[in-house]
Amino acid sequence: MALKLLSDAEKVFILHGVKDDFRCDGRTRQEYRPIEVETEIVSNASGSARVRLANTDILVGVKTEIDTPSPTKPNEGKLEFFVDCSANATPAFEGRGGEELATEISNTLSKAYLCETVFDLQSLCILPGQQCWKLYVDILILECGGNLFDGVSLAVKSAIYNTKVPRIASATIDGGVVDLQLSDDPYDFQTLDVSSAPVLVTLTKIGERCVVDPTAEEEACSLVSVVLAVTEKGRCVTTLVRGEGSLHEDTLIDMLKVGTSLGIEMNKALKAALKLEQSKGENKERFGFLK
Amino acid sequence: MIFCLTKSSVFIMGSSNLSCVPGQRLCLADDTHISGCGTYERQGYIYSTLAGEARVVEKDKSYVVEVHSSNEQSIVPTPGDIVTAMVMMVNPRFCKCMIKCIGDVVLTRPYRAILRREDVRAFEKDLIEMYQCFRPADIILARVVSFLKTIVNYYLQGINLPTTDLHSYQLSTAENELGVVIAHSEAGVAMVPISWTEMQCPKTYNKEPRKVAKVVPESIPVDNANME
Amino acid sequence: MFAMPVDTKRIQGPEVSVPYDQFLAQQSQQSNEEAIGKERIDGRKSDELREIFLKTAVLSQAKGSAYIEMNNTKVICSVFDPREIPRKSEFSVNGELFCEFKYAPFSCRRKRGHQQDSEEKEMSAYLKRALEPAVCRHEFPNLQVDVYALVLENDGSALAAAITCAGLALADASIPMFDLVVAVQMGISITGKKFLDPTLEEEAYCFTLSGSDEKGSFGRVTAAFLPSLEQFSQVVQDGSMVTETYVEVLKELAHASKDAYRLSQECLLKAVQTSKEIKNAEQKN
16 A cells, blocks of 8 residues: 555554554544445446545445357356556556555455355346346545555445346347347346345454554554455455465454454445435435535 | 473583474573574564574673574665665766675675765765766775764754655765776777776776775786886 | 467477367266265275375485475475575665476376466465465675476375475575464365365365355365465465365364474484484584
8 A cells, every 4th residue: 555654653542552452543443434425426437436434535436338258158247346546546556556555455345245145246237148248346545544445345345235137128139149129227236136235344453453434554563364255144255365474364263253243244334325425316405526 | 293392402502403393393492592693582582583593602601592594684785884885877976876785795786876976985075076086887886874973963954855865875984995997998998097086998098086995906907118 | 268379499299289188088087076075085094194205315416306206296496505596686684585486297187288277386386375475585695596496296185285395495405484384275075075185086076066055165275385484475276265164274274284394304304314324424524
């Protein structure tokens, strides 16, 4: 993430704070910073969402296109992730600097969402073996204030929740060529079920303890962190180990337990927030980038 | 097979050396036992970092535990080493070289190095003209200067370092024994050194300026009758 | 999911070519699955590793190299001397590891491309992460060590084999390391059966849900260890797992790696002995 230069005294200060369960901004080790989620930000996308985690800002847009399914999986649609670490986020991302991080994030998301029980790709199928929906999920990192993985996963889940896939009115096959007719009614769409989609939880090891939702300064103090993809039911779908250090067995197991319990709560909170937003209907107050 | 050396067995010097693998605990680290090359210390014990033989060397009333591997450990230029380099490019401010050997060891991969104008000679540093000291394809003997020292010197002098300089080694020939050892004249023949600052081609008898190293020649044919 | 990169340097075969095995009758695959469900095809117990064959110094041109064979999974790994980092302008206090993981085109059921595709790039990143904590990077500042792992035949646990092999190759190349690296893989099927060191068929079996209840865990975990430091250096997990099952799997993997570690140690010690004998013989002459 963003490289912060910290003096040794600052690092020791952060370390002691973490040990006493009282971090620099007053949070406990397992507390998140305030998170804001807003959907339907971009009108041209089929679904969009924006997440602000303190000063981390992420915008996700989902576009739906029609594509042929892969020959090995004729009944399933496709889902493709692309992460763009723009230079706006932090000067370290200038040119190709953010490429490695972007590949890491998109690979983790792909692994998490392409697990069979997580996201029903069969709902994206139109005609088995011939036509299916392909969702292009594009993630833009506008500002980097630490804890990118968590913010990105929240934004992606919200954007897919918000995605409106047009309904197929009719389909005709004329000599092997498929002709699809989409419904004209803009309010006639199908939504996607994200109830078992995972949320990424990053646990950063600082000193002897692990901390959730680290700020950029706290990230600079840690040697190793573990990213877990946790579903609503508390299952771990994928794991990613980051950093340059190694983990003792007990630390890793502890991190798994803490991560799973936090993941369950995060999923619940996000679901409640999205439902609340949706209940306000079409005439809800839109904030966008002005607030 | 014995995988762990206890403290007492370290004293058995006459027996065959212990073969070890990376991460193997060798002995307790205390005042008498110090970790040498190929080992590291952690939580009060000395561990090996290489696959090879563990040896105990007595030094100043303490024992230094070392591990040597059969494969030579890759050698890296360290400050103070004498290296053999070939000059690649000459510039009025510096010349770029490729380090071919460190001491007696020939390297499989060359390292890039820079020889600055100020480091060519110890006296009259400002009167140096690089092209009169080195030419491309010369083989030189030089000493590696430490990285940090040069960076600090530059900042003290208020000079902005171009970033590409920081990842090549800094060399210095500011000693009598350092400088050009082998050079070819414009005719393509190996030249003979005739003074501190000149070398002569034995074919065309042209003299060319170089910063010559005071190396005792093993066998250089000196044709006294034709020398001017 | 993983796209083939465009290879502009070779003459490609016809553009539209499809692997033939999707046209094969489905029945033979199903009967295999039932057989695996009862007991493992090669007769191992659920917590038994395959027989491992290890050898170092197999390549003459590389500084260090190693070869591992776990029944049908074969991986060869080579390590080269530290060299300057090609495109870098800043001085780095620690050295770097450059890892490349590649499946040979004939190694898997489906033909692989000649260039690294995105799956292999991901595996290279996992391999690098598994080896980094073990190498003393402060001993070669501003330089990079190249590690190349090539899977000659993939019959499951390719990543775990590659990590163990790369750890041995690094030790053979006399790159200073804090500890040897050993990796083991385990697969869990939704029926609750665990497979330590799964073959390719067992791995595929772990990912078939076949309509069973969704309360169980399934998936595959690869863990890389630093045995004498008792630390994990890498964990790669796929599939959906309940925390308790995940914790159990990690503990079993930690236990199983001790066997692989013992073999790596013996292999290296044997290599040290033989080189000592060669040196003694040379000195006598």
